[in-house]
Amino acid sequence: xxxxxxxxxxxxxxxxxxxxxxxxxxxxxxxxxxxxxxxxxxxxxxxxxxxxxxxxxxxxxxxxxxxxxxxxxxxxxxxxxxxxxxxxxxxxxxxxxxxxxxxxxxxxxxxxxxxxxxxxxxxxxxxxxxxxxxxxxxxxxxxxxxxxxxxxxxxxxxxxxxxxxxxxxxxxxxxxxxxxxxxxxxxxxxxxxxxxxxxxxxxxxxxxxxxxxxxxxxxxxxxxxxxxxxxxxxxxxxxxxxxxxxxxxxxxxxxxxxxxxxxxxxxxxxxxxxxxxxxxxxxxxxxxxxxxxxxxxxxxxxxxxxxxxxxxxxxxxxxxxxxxxxxxxxxxxxxxxxxxxxxxxxxxxxxxxxxxxxxxxxxxxxxxxxxxxxxxxxxxxxxxxxxxxxxxxxxxxxxxxxxxxxxxxxxxxxxxxxxxxxxxxxxxxxxxxxxxxxxxxxxxxxxxxxxxxxxxxxxxxxxxxxxxxxxxxxxxxxx
Numbered sequence: 401x402x403x404x405x406x407x408x409x410x411x412x413x414x415x416x417x418x419x420x421x422x423x424x425x426x427x428x429x430x431x432x433x434x435x436x437x438x439x440x441x442x443x444x445x446x447x448x449x450x451x452x453x454x455x456x457x458x459x460x461x462x463x464x465x466x467x468x469x470x471x472x473x474x475x476x477x478x479x480x481x482x483x484x485x486x487x488x489x490x491x492x493x494x495x496x497x498x499x500x501x502x503x504x505x506x507x508x509x510x511x512x513x514x515x516x517x518x519x520x521x522x523x524x525x526x527x528x529x530x531x532x533x534x535x536x537x538x539x540x541x542x543x544x545x546x547x548x549x550x551x552x553x554x555x556x557x558x559x560x561x562x563x564x565x566x567x568x569x570x571x572x573x574x575x576x577x578x579x580x581x582x583x584x585x586x587x588x589x590x591x592x593x594x595x596x597x598x599x600x601x602x603x604x605x606x607x608x609x610x611x612x613x614x615x616x617x618x619x620x621x622x623x624x625x626x627x628x629x630x631x632x633x634x635x636x637x638x639x640x641x642x643x644x645x646x647x648x649x650x651x652x653x654x655x656x657x658x659x660x661x662x663x664x665x666x667x668x669x670x671x672x673x674x675x676x677x678x679x680x681x682x683x684x685x686x687x688x689x690x691x692x693x694x695x696x697x698x699x700x701x702x703x704x705x706x707x708x709x710x711x712x713x714x715x716x717x718x719x720x721x722x723x724x725x726x727x728x729x730x731x732x733x734x735x736x737x738x739x740x741x742x743x744x745x746x747x748x749x750x751x752x753x754x755x756x757x758x759x760x761x762x763x764x765x766x767x768x769x770x771x772x773x774x775x776x777x778x779x780x781x782x783x784x785x786x787x788x789x790x791x792x793x794x795x796x797x798x799x800x801x802x803x804x805x806x807x808x809x810x811x812x813x814x815x816x817x818x819x820x821x822x823x824x825x826x827x828x829x830x831x832x833x834x835x836x837x838x839x840x841x842x843x844x845x846x847x848x849x850x851x852x853x854x855x856x857x858x859x860x861x862x863x864x865x866x867x868x869x870x871x872x873x874x875x876x877x878x879x
Contacts, residue, residue: 402875404431405528406440407517409510409537411485414448415499419649419785420565423616424534426652428483430868436875439526441517443494443509444476444487452478456487460523466512467581473516475523486524488516506537507573510602511581514540522554530875532561536571539606540582543594546609547584559878562610564603566782567624567631568708571602597632607636611878613644616783617804621646629780647871648807649783650864656768656792663765670858673794674851677769684770688754690727696752697843698727699836700771700795702764702786705734705742705757710777710800715741716829721836722749725844729771731756731763768793773839777824777832781805787821788862794854797821798839800832808862812842812853820857 410416412425428438444456456476463470474489488494493509500506518541521528533541542560549555575589578600589595594605607613615621621644623629625637637644654660658677659669665683668676678694685692699721703709714721715738722728722745730742730753742755756763768774774790776799783804787797791808799805801823812819824835843850 401434402436402530402879403526403528404436404438404530404532404875405521405526406438406532406534407514407538407541408440408442408534409513410499411440411442413480414442414452414485415445417499418565419783420535422651422785423563423565423649427650427864427868427871429481430650430864431872432868433482436872437526439484439486439524439528441486441488441520443499443513444474444489445494445496445499446491447497447499452480459486461489462519462523464512464515464519465583466515467508467583471512471516473520475520477524484526486520488513488520490516503571504573504577507571507578507602508581510537510571511540511578514538514544515582517541518544518549518555522552527554528558530559530561530878532563533606533610534563535565536569536601536603536606538562539571539602539604541606542609542611543584543588543605547588559611560609561612561614561874561878562603562606564607564613564615564624564782567603567615567629567633570596570604570631570633572596572599575600604633604636607633607640611643612874613640614874615644615646617648617807618646619806620780620782620803623780623803645874646807647867647874648804648862649785649788650862650867651785651788651792653792653863656765656789658769658793661765661769663762664769665766668794670794670855673854673858677794677854680766680770681772684729684766685727687766688729688756689750690729690754691751696727697725697773697840698729698771699773699775699798700767700790701728701730701732701775702767703730703732703734703776705732705738707735708779708781709734710779710827710832711738711741713777713827713829713832714775717833718745720833722753724752726840727752727754729754729756729767731759731767733757733759764789768795771795772843773798773822773836775836776800776805778802778805779827784808791820791857791860791862794858796839796850796853796857798832798836799823800827801825808860810856812839814842814849817849817852818856819853820860821853
């Protein structure tokens, strides 16, 4: 039996700000329970919903030194969906209405969390063979494991993995302050360890000291070795290339299932979509005040509205996208310029553009089920989950060939009759527009071909089962 402890800053269903929470909360239940005991540890934020907080069982508490103070550490546990979750309690650090705040506060908060998490492991009655860390918030754990915790007998032989969900976020702060907060000796703050460009960098520490490094798609694992995608760490990623691998994320096929989804008007599957799927489109048109026409080509976007997502390309050719034979439905929040851009086109083309500048889980499902195509022209995309959801719902993805998008969407080839979506290579607005128009042409003029693309998309398997098998192989390779 291999024991694995995931340590992260968020996990569904307790707390979620992004895809990280989906991975940490969903993946553990898909491991083979006969061979792997996978448990999860996150902070006990006061903003976790009360229905979960009241079920947590107090286990123990103790004190640790952080900077110049002695700090309380409470340990709680809760079994959810057959997986044991542990929660580190300290209201000074984990109070407040949301999990993250200003970076200087988060730097101290997650130094505390890393130290507290490692200190709590011996009292769990569960000794991990592998500690699997996620993103910069847990970057100090592999460092501490090699430093102060390496003396204790209990910690001998524990291996660590660092998973990078998005290299853009690294946990960077003033070197001297980080030295004070973490209590790590000067030895650790050199350019080959935690120091980067005169600051301290948590993620870099994790990458240097972890036994293995993974990221969330094999293309992204290659991309981050280059200066364009490497976020100033490409040299380090090349130095650690032998320990680096990419494993694509999955989605929860129970939650995202057009056969059982209660958020959508007409349920359907890979056999019945030709007869049923359009009903979701008409219901969505009705709800959003668009022209009701089951034959109209409808494109969906569900996204954070930021530069990373390629929205400047869309802004550049928005008038050409919104021609009379297209409807566009947008859901999400983000940068003001993009929110206002979509609002403007909603006002300009009220019968065919609907800008929903908020986030709603039910509305996202209606868009995945109701649209014909799903647009995702990202500048970079470590994995991406929206394209996996759209494949699952038979909504054909139109993506840029980067990161996880390249790994999960097979471009349509009309000569071989293959492919599950449409893609373009260069970060160029007119190249994107060309591929949108190509997809539209197939939709309107070669409907049987279009339906075959939908058919193949719905047969693709990006459930967590696949990912879990690959993580099992990785864990096995470490012993």
